[in-house]
Amino acid sequence: xNKINRSHFIKTMFTGAxxxxxxxxxxxxxxxxxxVTLIIEDKKYSINTIDLKLILDILMPETxxxxxxxxxxxxVYLFWLLADQKVDLSRKLNLATSIKRINDFSDEKYNxxxxxxxxxxxxxxxxxxxxxxxxETDLSLLMTVCFEAxxxxxxxxxxxxxxxxxxxxxxxxxPFPSIKNKYPEIMKINHLK
Amino acid sequence: MTNRKTICVIGSGAGAGPIIYExxxxxxxxxxxxxxxxxxxxxxxxxxxxxxRRDVVTPLLEDEPYVIERQQINGEWKSxxxxxxxxxxxxxxxxxxxxxFMSGYFHRMKPVDFKLLSAYGxxxxxxxxxxxxxxxxxxxxxxxxxxxxxxxxxVVKHKYLEPRSTSDFPYKPLMENYVSSLLDKAAANVGIExxxxxxxxLSSKKGDRNxxxxxxxxxxxxxxxxxxxxxxxxxxSDALKTGNVQIIPKAKVFHLETxxxxxxIKAHYHSEQGDKFIEADIxxxxxxxxxxxxxxxxxxxxxxxxxxxxxxxxxxxNLIFSAGGVGGGIIDFDDYSxxxxxxxxxxxxxxxxxxxxxYEVEKEGLKVKGGVVDFLFEHANPIGKAIRNKWNDDGTxxxxxxxxxxxxxxxxxxxxxxxxIFIDWQPNDNCFVTLDDEQTDKWGxxxxxxxxxxxxxxxxxxxxxxxxxxxxxxxxxxxxxYSNIGTLPPPNLQAGGCRFGDNPKTSVLxxxxxxxxxxxxxxxxxxxxxxxxSVTYTWTIYANSFRVADVxxxxxx
Numbered sequence: 001x002n003k004i005n006r007s008h009f010i011k012t013m014f015t016g017a018x019x020x021x022x023x024x025x026x027x028x029x030x031x032x033x034x035x036v037t038l039i040i041e042d043k044k045y046s047i048n049t050i051d052l053k054l055i056l057d058i059l060m061p062e063t064x065x066x067x068x069x070x071x072x073x074x075x076v077y078l079f080w081l082l083a084d085q086k087v088d089l090s091r092k093l094n095l096a097t098s099i100k101r102i103n104d105f106s107d108e109k110y111n112x113x114x115x116x117x118x119x120x121x122x123x124x125x126x127x128x129x130x131x132x133x134x135x136e137t138d139l140s141l142l143m144t145v146c147f148e149a150x151x152x153x154x155x156x157x158x159x160x161x162x163x164x165x166x167x168x169x170x171x172x173x174x175p176f177p178s179i180k181n182k183y184p185e186i187m188k189i190n191h192l193k
Numbered sequence: 194m195t196n197r198k199t200i201c202v203i204g205s206g207a208g209a210g211p212i213i214y215e216x217x218x219x220x221x222x223x224x225x226x227x228x229x230x231x232x233x234x235x236x237x238x239x240x241x242x243x244x245x246r247r248d249v250v251t252p253l254l255e256d257e258p259y260v261i262e263r264q265q266i267n268g269e270w271k272s273x274x275x276x277x278x279x280x281x282x283x284x285x286x287x288x289x290x291x292x293x294f295m296s297g298y299f300h301r302m303k304p305v306d307f308k309l310l311s312a313y314g315x316x317x318x319x320x321x322x323x324x325x326x327x328x329x330x331x332x333x334x335x336x337x338x339x340x341x342x343x344x345x346x347x348v349v350k351h352k353y354l355e356p357r358s359t360s361d362f363p364y365k366p367l368m369e370n371y372v373s374s375l376l377d378k379a380a381a382n383v384g385i386e387x388x389x390x391x392x393x394x395l396s397s398k399k400g401d402r403n404x405x406x407x408x409x410x411x412x413x414x415x416x417x418x419x420x421x422x423x424x425x426x427x428x429x430s431d432a433l434k435t436g437n438v439q440i441i442p443k444a445k446v447f448h449l450e451t452x453x454x455x456x457x458i459k460a461h462y463h464s465e466q467g468d469k470f471i472e473a474d475i476x477x478x479x480x481x482x483x484x485x486x487x488x489x490x491x492x493x494x495x496x497x498x499x500x501x502x503x504x505x506x507x508x509x510x511n512l513i514f515s516a517g518g519v520g521g522g523i524i525d526f527d528d529y530s531x532x533x534x535x536x537x538x539x540x541x542x543x544x545x546x547x548x549x550x551x552y553e554v555e556k557e558g559l560k561v562k563g564g565v566v567d568f569l570f571e572h573a574n575p576i577g578k579a580i581r582n583k584w585n586d587d588g589t590x591x592x593x594x595x596x597x598x599x600x601x602x603x604x605x606x607x608x609x610x611x612x613x614i615f616i617d618w619q620p621n622d623n624c625f626v627t628l629d630d631e632q633t634d635k636w637g638x639x640x641x642x643x644x645x646x647x648x649x650x651x652x653x654x655x656x657x658x659x660x661x662x663x664x665x666x667x668x669x670x671x672x673x674x675y676s677n678i679g680t681l682p683p684p685n686l687q688a689g690g691c692r693f694g695d696n697p698k699t700s701v702l703x704x705x706x707x708x709x710x711x712x713x714x715x716x717x718x719x720x721x722x723x724x725x726x727s728v729t730y731t732w733t734i735y736a737n738s739f740r741v742a743d744v745x746x747x748x749x750x
Contacts, residue, residue, distance in 0.1 A: 059592045066597040086247055089255070090278055130590045139590055140583065147579035152242045168604035170575050171540045173239025173410035175417055181236050183243035190230035190442055 038082055038096055041089070045096040049075065051114045052099050058126045059139060060146045066167050069146040073158040077149035078142075080157070086184065091141065098138035102129050155182050197221055198749050201460050201473035203446045203488070204228075206290020207734045208479030208718030210424030214341070215742035217437040221749065224439045224471050225429075226462050228480075229286030231442040234426065237293075237415035241574050244414050250294065251283035259483075260629040262644040270644065274632050282483055282643070282684040288442055289415075289425025290481065291685060295731055296412035297393035297421050298567050299344050300615075301335045302726035302733050303355045303552065304328035305562070309617070309724050313562055316650050319619035320511055322723045325694050325704035326740075332358055334736035339363055342422035342735055343399050346391030346545070353552040364396045367405055367543045371536035372524065372610060376546045376568055379668035385661060390547035390567055393422035393731070402426060407541030409573045444469075447638050449476060449492040449501055449714070456712045457501075463636045475745060479718040479738070482512060486626040486690035486720065487641040489701075502708035507701045508691055509626035512643070513725045515686035516618040516651040517564065518678035520659050521571070521611035522671030537608055544569045544610070551658045552727070556650075563654055564616035564727030566662055571609035578603065610671065612662045614655050614678070616727045619648035624682075626690050647680045688719030688730050705744045706737070717741050 038045045052075055062068035069075075082092055103114050106125045110117065117125060129135030150164035153176055159165065165172060181189065200216045202209045205227040217223045229250070243249045258276035265271050273279065285291030305312050307324040315321050336358050338344065345364035348357065366389055380387035394405050394416075403418040411421065419426040432438045441464075448461040450470070459470040478485050486509040492501035500508055526534035546568040554563035571578065582600050585591045591599060618624075623646035628639040655678035666674045694700030697709035706721050708714040717738040719730045726733065 060597070061593060063594045063597060065594055065601060084247075086253060088278060126592075130592070136590050139592065143583050143590075143592060143596075144576075144580055147576045147583075148242065148246060151575040151579065153240055156242060164575075168575070168601060170604065171409065173408050173414070173573070175238045177238040177240035177243065181238055181243075182240060183247050183249060186232070186236065186243050186249055187230075189232055189236050191233055192231070192442070193440070 036079060038079075040082070040092055040096060045093075045100075047079075047096065047099050048103065051103050052078070054114050054122060055099065055102060055126065055139075055142065056146065058123060059143055067150075067163045069149065071160065072146070072149045072164055073160055074146045074149035077152070077156065077158040078145050081145060081148070084184070086187075094138065095141055095145065098142060101138060102126075102135065105129055105132075105135065153177050153182070155179070196749060198474040199224065199472070200475045200477060200745070201226065201471050202477045202479065203460060204290060204479040204481065204485075204718065205288045205429060205440070206285065206424050206479060206481065206718070207292045207731050208481075208716075208738050209290070209477065210292070210428035211735055211738035212477050212479070212715075212717055212742050212745070213424075213438060214428040214432045215739065215746060217432040217435040219746045219749075220435075220437065222437055222439075223432070224473060225288075225441065226444040226446050226460060226471065227288050227290075227440060227442050228445040229288065229442065231288040231440060232415070234415070234417060234419055237417060239408060239410040239414055239417070241576055244294075245574055246576060250285050250287050251281060252286055254278070254281060254283075256635040257283070258632060258634070258640055260632050260640060260642040262642065264623070264646060272629075272642065274640075276632070280681065280684060282641075282687070284481060284685045288440060289423045289429065292423040292731065293415045293421075293425060294413050295393070295421070295423070295729075296569075297731075298547075298569075298729055299346075299391045299393045299732045300547070300549075300565055300728035301355050301736075302328070302331075302728060303353060305552075306724065306726035307331075309562060313560075316619055316648065318648050319621055319650070321620065322692075322694065322699075324723055325700075328355065331733070331736050331740060332356065334739040335732065337739050338732055338735045341739075342393055342427040343395045343402070343420075344391050344393055344422070344732075345396040347389045349388050351386050351388055351549060353549040362391055364399075367392060367394060367396050367545060368407060368541075369545055370539060370542040370570070371533065372570070372608075373544055373546055375669055376544070376610075376665065379665045380548070382668050383661075383664045385548060385665060386550040387546050387548055387568075387665075390545040392543070392545060395420040395422075401430065409540040412572060413574070441471075445636065446480070446488060447491055447636065449478075449488065451492075451494055451496055451501070451711070453496055455496065455710060457714055475713050475715065475749075477715045477717055477741075477745075478720075479716065481718055482687040482690045482720045483626055483641050483643065485716055485718055486512070487628065489691070490626070490628050491638060497710070502691070502701050502710045502714060504710055505698050505701075507699065511620035511689045511692055511723065512624045512626055512645075512687070513618045513620050513689040513722065514682035514684075515725060515727075515729060516616045516647060516655065516679075517614035517727075518655050518659060518676060519611060519613050520662055520666075520674070520676030521609050522663075522666035522669070522674035523607050523609055524669070525672050526606045526608075528670055540573065548662070551661060554654060554657050556653060556657060561650075561654060562617060562727065563658055564614060566658060567613045567615070569611055569613065571611055575604075607672075610666065610669075612666075612676075614658050614662070614676075615729060616651055616654050616658070617724055618682070619651055620689060620724060621646060621648055645682055647682070652678050652680060686729060688722040688725050691716050691720035692723045693721040694723065706741045707744075715741055715745065
């Protein structure tokens with residue numbers, strides 16, 4: 001019998017001297033942290049948060065049209081999503097490896113890491129990435145993370161000050177989720193009578 | 194009451210609710226085994242993350258997968274587990290089942306739907322049979338659902354209006370959007386009859402249930418006023434007041450044990466406290482079509498070596514879905530005054546328009562069965578809208594400022610009107626449920642193996658209807674009009690697998706939905722349907738379950 005391996009687990013810690021628990025991500029500003037190491041299915045994956053910010057700033061920049069991914073805390077949301085055991089494993093693995101893959105592409109094709117590129121060159125690299133099959137998938141998945149961060153209730157520590165909703169005059173449904181019934185707490189609810 | 198019996202109901206959705214309601218009110222003890230948790234109205238919110246972006250009300254596929262077989266271009270059948278992704282056939286594993294999350298577009302089946310073979314003959318590659326009951330048998334129960342579950346709307350006379358024992362719905366129509374009048378006008382201009390769409394949503398208070406508060410988040414979400422006629426809000430809540438109902442949540446039934454004489458004595462279930470069982474006099478299975486067939490197939494013993502009620506190898510056969518497709522177009526606010534645009538963009542109010550005009554259509558010179566079309570606005574979920582907007586017209590990824598411009602315009606300067614086409618899914622030899630020999634779920638039980646195939650006839654009928662619907666949107670000057678008739682089965686609209694009929698060799702259940710071979714087993718979800726009609730199933734599931742409830746009550750007298 002083919003029994004599904006149910007031993008998925010994930011740990012999150014920041015590279016450097018101290019290992020921290022995931023809730024810390026919610027309370028911190030990731031701009032002063034340059035790397036996050038994740039363990040998914042017993043394998044380590046490192047995400048350079050500076051590279052992540054550079055990519056997100058291209059995908060959803062702060063413009064006269066709308067708010068940036070970073071202003072909506074899409075980076076924080078990404079780490080929360082990656083730490084979630086209930087999220088589809090293939091989606092998590094793709095996201096967890098995407099930032100390094102894009103940086104490697106830059107190194108290989110442009111002889112320069114993302115952080116060394118000028119803004120215009122960075123635009124060029126991301127455009128080139130989007131023209132590859134793998135790159136389009138990676139960027140598309142990252143954009144979906146941005147959308148979740150943009151439109152989720154701020155109880156999820158994103159969509160700061162309702163920036164996403166206000167931008168598009170979006171009227172959210174009532175009732176809002178509360179601390180008791182937001183995800184994943186809702187999954188613990190089970191009345192017995 | 195002297196003849197009080199114990200009824201074990203497996204599942205708590207639309208097929209189970211009427212049984213729980215009627216049998217408990219009849220004084221019998223009803224024990225409900227629901228595989229999911231028990232969430233109440235106050236536990237739900239309009240949270241897109243929990244309700245649509247995570248598996249909160251369905252199991253993780255890695256825990257409870259299916260194996261899905263599809264035919265390749267070369268004709269070979271290839272199977273694949275959906276454990277790490279794929280089409281998900283679970284719907285609402287919570288008390289109340291998927292009826293919690295339905296949109297409540299309610300249509301009765303029409304008299305002809307009960308005798309498709311007699312009326313139109315068979316279709317190449319299809320296994321069409323007439324139902325063992327008629328529309329007249331079910332009409333009183335359709336009416337009962339209108340009253341008890343609550344259906345709002347307005348009956349208007351039209352060519353295909355089914356016979357009714359009452360003149361109108363018991364609840365007035367819900368608040369409509371300005372677009373409804375535009376649809377009426379455009380349809381009339383192109384010669385198509387557009388009528389109001391009944392909904393299983395209360396427009397006024399009913400007992401403890403409050404009327405619709407126009408939340409704008411109906412489908413995929415549980416109702417926070419209990420206006421929506423879910424099995425939980427409309428039936429189980431009242432049934433619990435009798436004191437005769439015991440709900441056991443997180444109880445996954447995996448085996449129905451028989452006594453060696455064709456009678457079930459125990460329902461065995463997995464729980465967080467280990468495996469347990471319930472003894473009862475009557476067992477009613479309503480676990481939704483795929484899982485109902487799976488449970489019977491899992492319940493093998495010496496009397497039923499092929500699975501419970503399966504000595505004629507009919508369990509799991511002729512699985513059906515609701516065939517059809519979707520279409521739509523953009524209402525560009527630049528084409529309307531500011532006042533009109535504001536009305537069109539008003540959240541919460543309903544479109545509630547439907548077309549029955551195409552219930553019979555002409556295909557290759559012959560009259561064939563058609564279906565219904567419901568009109569609605571694109572779902573309000575913003576994450577879903579954004580995802581659909583991240584692509585350029587040429588299929589490349591759109592991002593950056595240009596994406597922001599597109600999204601801003603999409604949210605502020607237009608609204609998408611959609612139509613959903615529902616037609617019969619022809620039952621056929623390559624659409625069925627068996628057990629997979631390799632894959633097991635988290636408890637070690639064999640999972641359902643689904644072979645899925647549509648009939649090209651259905652696609653052709655759908656396309657005829659879609660072309661006509663596009664004309665309405667053209668008349669409204671909508672932009673980017675499209676339609677797409679699908680071949681994939683919609684997982685939330687499943688039926689068949691345990692046909693009812695008069696011949697035990699070709700059906701699993703008799704006309705009262707009792708298993709031919711098992712004296713105390715009834716199946717009251719959509720599994721019994723030999724054909725599905727060209728409407729969503731829920732109203733008919735409710736009505737048929739109320740009918741079977743009366744049969745069981747009579748039997749127990």
